[in-house]
Amino acid sequence: MSTASPRPTPEPPSEDLRRLADAVRGGDRRALARALTLVESTRPDHRGRAGGLLSLLLPATGGAVRVGISGAPGVGKSTFIEALGLHLADAGRRVAVLAVDPSSEVSGGSILGDKTRMERLSRHPNAFIRPSPSSGALGGVARRSRETLLVMEAAGHEVVLVETVGVGQSETAVAEMTDSFLLLLAPAGGDELQGIKKGIVELADLLVVTKADGDLIPAAERARGDYTAALAILAPGTGWHPPVLPCSAMTGAGVAEVWQAVLGHRSALGSEGLAAKRSAQARRWMWREVEDGLIAALRADPEVAARLGSLERAVASGRMTPGEAAAELLRAFRPPTA
Ligand SMILES: Nc1nc2c(ncn2[C@@H]2O[C@H](COP(=O)(O)OP(=O)(O)OP(=O)(O)O)[C@@H](O)[C@H]2O)c(=O)[nH]1
């Protein structure tokens, strides 16, 4: 299992790093690209510099509307992001797009690798599209994506759209770095309320039925009814009721309404609610990093490594309880002193 290695102490900012941070804040696209390459790098000597850069940029972050977009493969995420991105960019908003794609190692390409799907948006002067950082364990990819988001924000983007494919933990990771989380659903109802699992519904602030155009309009309408009914059962609580909206990225119908609903969710949160949500996310993120760092250090410990094999075998064969074995590993562990 590969785990994220602990980040080295941030470098005290050099003159060079300060210049880069200033250029990023000034909206220089080439500086932004360089900064993102640094932040996404896994090279140990880059990590310290990246930490230094992020410290410099942190005061300039927080100003964007952060929107997560998820859904099953092929549901229309990229096409929707392009339509929404163009809607906003044409209205003069600066839009950034990034992807969290822990599977790219397996599939051999990133979600946004197929640039043709966002060709128009990627050429728009108000838009900046960043493909998924090079693959790896979700923890590492998610951390780099979160930092990418902060850098894009510091560069003055007013909206950041984060795409992730709706399989497993990457959804949770994206929900934990965004203000509003959109779940995209296919225009098929009835038995196919696939996406509507309780865990996912709890993450979603907004549901969008995609491809509501042409022959699919009746199916999209039915799906909207089914999903609305299912939500009433699954999420009966008070507070925010996630709306279900039909949308066609192809014709553009419903795109503006989805954006209005995002803003509606935002105003329902209120500025205090939003600040509280972001604080909780930042705290959770700190603990994720602590956990990742501890696990990486544990696995790198020679004493632990020497005992691991026999302890695992003892547990697997029932000669030792998992609790005893864990206690022995932890006793052998000498955490590195920072
Ligand atoms: N009719 C119709 N087709 C659409 C619409 N949006 C997307 N599609 C089609 O659905 C297919 C998948 O679209 P994508 O946007 O690539 O879907 P995705 O969810 O990003 O897919 P992955 O990233 O591979 O998970 C493409 O063939 C699109 O042309 C729409 O609004 N209407």
Ligand SMILES: [Mg+2]
């Ligand atoms: Mg896609």
